[in-house]
Amino acid sequence: MEIPYTAKIRPDTGLYNAKLGIWLFLASEIMLFGALFSSYILLRVGAEPGTWPQGLLNVPLGTFNTLVLICSSVTVVLGWAALKMNQFNKYRIYQGITILCALIFMVVKSFEYHDKFVHYFVRLNDGTEMNGHIEGNPMFMTLAKLKQQNKAEFVFHPDAPKADHKEEGNAGVAHATMTIQTADVRKLESWGPWHNTFLAIYFTLTALHALHVIGGALVIFMIWGPLAGMWKTDPERYTNRVEVSGLFWHFVDLVWIFLFPVLYLL
Amino acid sequence: MQPKTHDTKHHDAHAPDHHELGFWQKYVFSTDHKVIGVQYGVTALIFMFFGFLLMMAMRWQIAYPGQPMPLVGGLLESILGDVASGGVMSSDLYNAFGAMHGTVMVFLAIVPLAFGAFGNLIIPLQIGAPDMAFPRLNMVSYQSYVVGGVIMMVSFFIPGGAAQAGWTSYSPLATLIPTDGQTYWLIGMIFLITSSLLGSVNVLATIIQLRAPGMNWMRLPFFVWAQFVTAFLLLLAFPPLEAAGVMQLMDKVFHTSFFLPTGLAVGGEFADISGGGSPLLWQHLFWFLGHPEVYVLILPALGIVCEILANNTRKPIWGYKSLVYSALLIGFLSFIVWAHHMYLTGMGSKISTFFQTTTMIISIPSVIILTCYFITLWGGSIRFNTPMLFALAFLPMFGIGGLTGLPLGFNFSDLHLHDSYYVIAHFHYVVAPGTIFALFAGIYYWFPKMTGRMMSEGLGKIHFWLSLLFMNLIFQPMFMQGMAGMSRRMADGGANYSQAVVGEGATLTDTIMHLNTTISWAAWGLALAQIPFIWNFFWSIRSGKKIESDNPWNATTLEWQTPTPPPHGNFVGPIEVHRGPYEYSVPGRSTDFTPQNEK
Amino acid sequence: MSDAHDAQAVKAAVRKYLIIFGALIVGTIVTVLVSFVHFGEEGSNTINILVALAIASVKAFLVAGYFMHLISERKMIYGILLATVFFFAGLMYLTVWSMEPVNLVHIKADVP
Secondary structure, eight states: OOOTTSSSOBTTTTBOHHHHHHHHHHHHHHHHHHHHHHHHHHHHHHSOTTOSOOSOSOHHHHHHHHHHHHHHHHHHHHHHHHHHTTOHHHHHHHHHHHHHHHHHHHHHHHHHHHHHHTEEEEEETTSOEEEEEETTOOSSOOHHHHHHTTOSEEEEEEOOOOSSOOTTSOTTSOOSOEEEEGGGEEEEEESSTTSOHHHHHHHHHHHHHHHHHHHHHHHHHHHHTTTTTHHHHOHHHHHHHHHHHHHHHHHHHHHHHHHIIIIIIO | OOOOOOOHHHHHHTOTTOOOOOHIIIIISOOOHHHHHHHHHHHHHHHHHHHHHHHHHHHHHHHSTTSOOTTTHHHHHHHHGGGGGGGOOOHHHHHHHHHHHHHIIIIIIIHIIIIIIHHHHHHHHHHTOSSOSOHHHHHHHHHHHHHHHHHHHHTTTSTTOSOOSTTTTOTTHHHHSOSSHHHHHHHHHHHHHHHHHHHHHHHHHHHHHOOOTTOOGGGSOHHHHHHHHHHHHHHHHHHHHHHHHHHHHHHHHSOOOSSOOTTOEETTEEOSSOOOOOHHHHHHHHHHHHHHHHHHHHHHHHHHHHHHHHHHHTSOOTTHHHHHHHHHHHHHHGGGOGGGGOGGGOOOHHHHHHHHHHHHHHHHHHHHHHHHHHHHHTTOOOOOOHHHHHHHHHHHHHHHHHHTTHHHHSHHHHHHHTTBHHHHHHHHHHIIIIIIHHHHHHHHHHHHHHHSBOOOHHHHHHHHHHHHHHHHHHHHHHHHHHHTTOBSSOTTTTHHHHHHTTTTTOOOOHHHHHHHHHHHHHHHHHHHHTHHHHHHHHHHHHHSOBOSSSOTTOOOSGGGGSOSSOOTTSOSSOOOOOSOTTOBSOTTOSSSBOOTTOO | OOSTTSHHHHHHHHHHHHHHHHHHHHHHHHHHHHHTSOOSSTTOOHHHHHHHHHHHHHHHHHIIIIITOGGGOOHHHHHHHHHHHHHHHHHHHHHHHHHTTTOOOOOOOOOO
């Protein structure tokens, strides 16, 4: 038994099965990310005026990652073109760069995440609010954990004030390193998704996107490495696979093209 | 061409690449659409029975609040512990059962049965394809469904029990209930949604790409069209719920505030949350799936009924093209009616009018479809076999369900009826004696194709008449209860509520309260009525009457032009389609049916 | 993909891909630079948002149109995507519309 149109194109639709399949899948992905974008807009519009935080993210790193993803998108399409021109080795190099780009993206992303997890918001009993770092840069520290570890005090490095982003600056607070008594602290939390709605949607969107990057890179890697034998047995179908995985990869890039300005710049 | 029995063994000899598969590959990790279809079917039927059991336990609590449950009370206490202490169902357990009854019935029973099982089994056969377009994806889709189902089932046994916030899981309630049931529910849903997405991609690709030569769009059986639209609804409506599920999961696990507003107070104190979220956002995203989901439940049923009506009236379906366009219109409109579930959220009158208007418009194609079916009956020489009886009963039952939906679609009357038993009666009329009857019809109708044996007509008729009787005894009184003002989701069936308002003119009368008992006994009667079906199903697999040809119903569509049961790859030779799907009683023909592949 | 089956057409396409690559990089840098400039009235960043989204849309068009070969794709795909975009727009527009009169009730609370 052979399923028709796995490699050949069906004349009346002009498509082979997998290509139609991936576009259908991408349609559902548009709805998935679309719903999250809608939620973002809704929550932002609904936020109390002036409270939506801006400038929390590292723009140079974000820009760098954007360029990395664009670069990987180009190598994907060049790799596919190389296969079309029967240049298997060239394809190997291009897709190798793609996988490398995916790795770089993830590494940069994890640094960005880490930056947030060691960044803290503190509210003292007297109502003082500060953002900054705890000496030793622990991740996910909370008041409960401090008490559990019997730490009576900790060293805190408040952020320097930013002229253009007043919202999260530390206006009116000394910016020198200080020692805070645990007993004086009312609330201590890292800048994880729980800190505010912006970080919540930032982490949700980027984590979901990162899952797509990982998934896409794995598939591209499988086709590039372990499954490459198909190039000899069924080159047409192999090229199709590269094209289909490429379509998915471009979509991942596309999502990022919108995520970057929406989360980092606006 | 006279129908003849094909020899399967003969076929195998001609397929050199065919080799005997081991048990696991053949029945568990199969990529054959028919095996996957049967897997879906059996699993979904088990879940449907389970969902029904939950409801039967709840009906005891509604009819006899606070009294220990007979038979199962002790069992529940020993399994679930405190929530059923002394064999009495606690409010928590009632809530959990209620939430899980809805979840199980919608996501684990009916959709998998209507779309997963019938879609998988019948679509490739009806369009003349050797299998689904992506067989391995198909297998993964089923497995993902099983994993989702297992997670849902496991949640009953964790501390605190299963999700308790209703199948709609409205936030903040769903987020604030301190137990982990909701987390399990969300993770289970993510697996179920994945399963549906993969399934719908597969069905769409199969219908678009794998139609046999000559099977153009207007020659597709209406069942295939119905599944096509269903798949589109699943594909585009489920992802927003997945997004919402992820966000609620974030709320639940990482304490974000997507659906939790600023200043939310719990138990008189401000909750320790960042706030800034929107509870209504959840409702929007949920009902953006929720309403198309209704059509996911009903469209496959309409498709099944269409096949059976045409076959048993021995007439072409009346208005085939209007059926197709109506189904497409339903699919299109179902995406822009969802907020009629939310009239009470205080949305503005303009937007409310918009949704009211679209809701009224969407009833038009549904009525067109039903009308076409009724006209098809006109002047037919009807065969009253079991599948036909179920299909015929579907028409008025779905009719009642649909018409009683109109008062819910108007925002002014919905203000009174919202969240009452009237709503329950309405959608159960659509889904229970509606969709489930159609699914029974489908099982009786296609059973011989899969097994080579007929199900017993006598038992089938007992099953039908008793089910019809009890279904109406259950749901008809609920309309009265709802209009009298009885709210749903009350763990004692309204006992406290009816006493609380005595003397203020808004009381639930004794008559209304007594209906609780009537309904409960009817529900248990309905359970007894399923025994003939279960017996019939298993007994007929081995001992049913053997069919004499591959086409026992003398049907026209392609699934009957294969050997019985169809072998791997389905068709013996290349198949070509020459005519439309319902060419019954064509003048000048020697038989009263002309198969699609006959020249 | 269009009729670029022969190597010649693909070769021509490669040139196109590289040009688009350049355009995407320029687009990214422009987006970042523009974000430091404030357009429109004080206190409102509507125009900034529109500019950023416009650039993003152009970039998206380039990726979808050329890298994903959408500009020479089959009708079937267009149909699917049109339906998707329509429903997405419906979801966003109707949701925002229906939340409008409600808005969120802002309670300035002394959150612990």
